[in-house]
Amino acid sequence: xxxxxxxxxxxxxxxxxxxxxxxxxxxxxxxxxxxxxxxxxxxxxxxxxxxxxxxxxxxxxxxxxxxxxxxxxxxxxxxxxxxxxxxxxxxxxxxxxxxxxxxxxxxxxxxxxxxxxxxxxxxxxxxxxxxxxxxxxxxxxxxxxxxxxxxxxxxxxxxxxxxxxxxxxxxxxxxxxxxxxxxxxxxxxxxxxxxxxxxxxxxxxxxxxxxxxxxxxxxxxxxxxxxxxxxxxxxxxxxxxxxxxxxxxxxxxxxxxxxxxxxxxxxxxxxxxxxxxxxxxxxxxxxxxxxxxxxx
Numbered sequence: 624x625x626x627x628x629x630x631x632x633x634x635x636x637x638x639x640x641x642x643x644x645x646x647x648x649x650x651x652x653x654x655x656x657x658x659x660x661x662x663x664x665x666x667x668x669x670x671x672x673x674x675x676x677x678x679x680x681x682x683x684x685x686x687x688x689x690x691x692x693x694x695x696x697x698x699x700x701x702x703x704x705x706x707x708x709x710x711x712x713x714x715x716x717x718x719x720x721x722x723x724x725x726x727x728x729x730x731x732x733x734x735x736x737x738x739x740x741x742x743x744x745x746x747x748x749x750x751x752x753x754x755x756x757x758x759x760x761x762x763x764x765x766x767x768x769x770x771x772x773x774x775x776x777x778x779x780x781x782x783x784x785x786x787x788x789x790x791x792x793x794x795x796x797x798x799x800x801x802x803x804x805x806x807x808x809x810x811x812x813x814x815x816x817x818x819x820x821x822x823x824x825x826x827x828x829x830x831x832x833x834x835x836x837x838x839x840x841x842x843x844x845x846x847x848x849x850x851x852x853x854x855x856x857x858x859x860x861x862x863x864x865x866x867x868x869x870x871x872x873x874x875x876x877x878x879x880x881x882x883x884x885x886x887x888x889x890x891x892x893x894x895x896x897x898x899x900x901x902x903x904x905x906x907x908x909x910x911x912x913x914x915x916x917x918x919x
Contacts, residue, residue, distance in 0.1 A: 624655050624656075624683045624684075625655070625656045625657065625658070625681055625682050625683055626650050626655055626656070626657040626658075626682065626683065626684055626685070626686065627657070627658055627660060627665075627679075627682040627684070627685040627686070627702070628643050628646055628647065628657060628658065628659045628660070628685070628686045628688060629660060629661075629662055629665065629685060629686070629687050629688060629689050629694070629698070630643050630659060630660070630661055630662070630688045630689060631661070631662060631688070631689045631690070631691075632661040632662045632663040632689075638893040638895055639688060639893075641893075641894075641895050642688060642893055642894055642895070642906075643659045643688055644659075645894060645906040646686060646906055646909070646910065647659060648906075649906050649907050649909075649910040650910060652907075653910065653914070655914075658682075662689045662691055662694055664677075664678070665677065665678070665679065665694070665698075666694075667693070667694060667697035667698075669697070674697045674700050674701070676697070676698075676701060679701055679702070682702060683702070683703075683917070684702055684703040684704070684705070684913070684917055685698055685702045685703070685704050685705070686704075686705050686913070687704055687705065687706065687711070687891075688891055689891075690711065690715050690771070690891060692708065692711050692712055692715065695707075695708035695711045696708045703916070703917055705869050705870070705913050705916075706867075706868055706869050706870065706871070706890045706891075707867060707869070709867050710866055710867040710868045710869070710871075710890055711890060713865075713866045713867060713888075714866045714868060714871065714888040714889070714890040715771060715890065716770045716771060716798070717768055717769075717770050717771075717772075717800060717887055718734070718736045718770050718798070718800050719770075720866065720887060720888055721734055723865060723866060724862060724865055724866075724885065727861065727865055728861070729858055729861060729862055729865075729885050730878070730882070730883070730884050730885065731884065731885045731886075732766075732802045732803045732805060732884060732886070733760065733761060733802070733803040734800055734801070734802045734803075735756070735757055735760060735761065735800060735801045735802075736770075736798075736799075736800045737753070737791070737794075737795075737798070737799050737800060737801070738753060739798075740795050740796060741796065745795070750791070753791075754784070754787055754788065754791060757787065757801050758784065758787070761801060761802070761803045761804075762803075763781065763782055763783055763804075764780050764781060764782050764804045765780075765781050765787075765801055765802065765803060765804055766778065766779070766780060766781070766801065766802040766803070766804055767779040767780075767781050767790050767794075767799060767800075767801055767802075768799060768800055768801075768802060769794070769797055769798065769799045770797075770798040770799055770800060771798070773889070773891075774837050774838075774839035774840070775835040775836075775837035775839065775840050776839070776840075778835055780804070780834050781801075804834075805876055805877075805878060805879060805884065806879060807876065807877045807878065807879055807881075808836075808876035808877065808884075808886070809834045810829060810830040810831060810832075810833055810834055810835070810836055810842070811827075811828065811829050811830070811836055811876070811877070812827075812828055812836045812874050812875060812876040812877075812886060813825055813826070813827055813828070813847060813851055813855060813874070813875050813876070814826045814828055814844075814872050814873075814874055814889075814892070814897060815851070815855065815856060815859035815872065815873045815874075815875055816870070816871075816872055816873075816892065816897060816903075816905055817859050817860055817863045817868070817870065817871055817872075817873060818869070818870045818905070818908050818909055818912050819869065819870070819912040819915075819916075820860055820863065820864060821860070822848075822856045822859060822860060823903055823905060823908050824846075824848050824897055824898075824901040824903040824905055825846070825847040825848045825850075825851045825856070825901070826844040826845065826846065826847065826896065826897040826900050826901060827844070827845045827846075827847040827851075828842045828843070828844055828845075829842060829843050829845065830842035830843070838896045844896050844897065844899075844900040845900060846900050846901045846902070848901050848903070852883075854882070854883055855875050855883040858873075858875055858883045858885055859873035859875060862885055862888055863888070866888055866890075868888065868890050869912065869913070869916070870890075870892075870909050870912065871888050871889055871890050871892060872888075872889040872892025872893075872897070873885070873887075873888055873889070874886040874887050874888075874889065894906055
């Protein structure tokens, strides 16, 4: 048995390489050989009848640490893939995630997606109508998010009409959404790690200097594995099942009435800080789960 770990070809984030190395270590501890390869080394090609890959025949399964949905779709045709291409489609786009969860008893912040715009000179009255609706439904402050992004870097707090207009025009051709601001979510939430439909670790994240709780933006992590209410953990487990995620970091906040509210799913969540904070060997648990699924 040999494993393939796919990483992004262009990212220089040390958390990506650390996660790949940790997975390789745990596989090696179980006597499984593993290659860490950049996505550019495994470009799929198709003529409409079949999908072809270079250098893929040696591998028994793949762990996808990239976010390339085209590559994931192609790999899923050839190898057991963790997480699956389906889960990537459902969890990597924040608006797609929210729509997938609708009607399932999982509460999310009130969210409005920006309408598709692919023209160079859109009618100003249409833009004004959209922004008027955003103001009316969400009020200020409100939260802007790009549909694709990580570590909070594509998230902004919008405080007034001027900021709303400036932000919209600068992202007019980028898929994005607007979300209600939750006062108890300001600089505070929980990263719930779920593997195989079980909560294995919880990190409470607190950032006193930013409305975003992300560790990459200065947030601090604290072990909340045993203290987070079961109602919050149940939301995380249910979301993973709906989104078809073998493993994920589910971000959950406390609503203004103290109930759990789903923020987003991270199917490629980093392990560095949460392993350090909780003392849980998340990587080992992940590999155990993957090997158990393959054996079945």
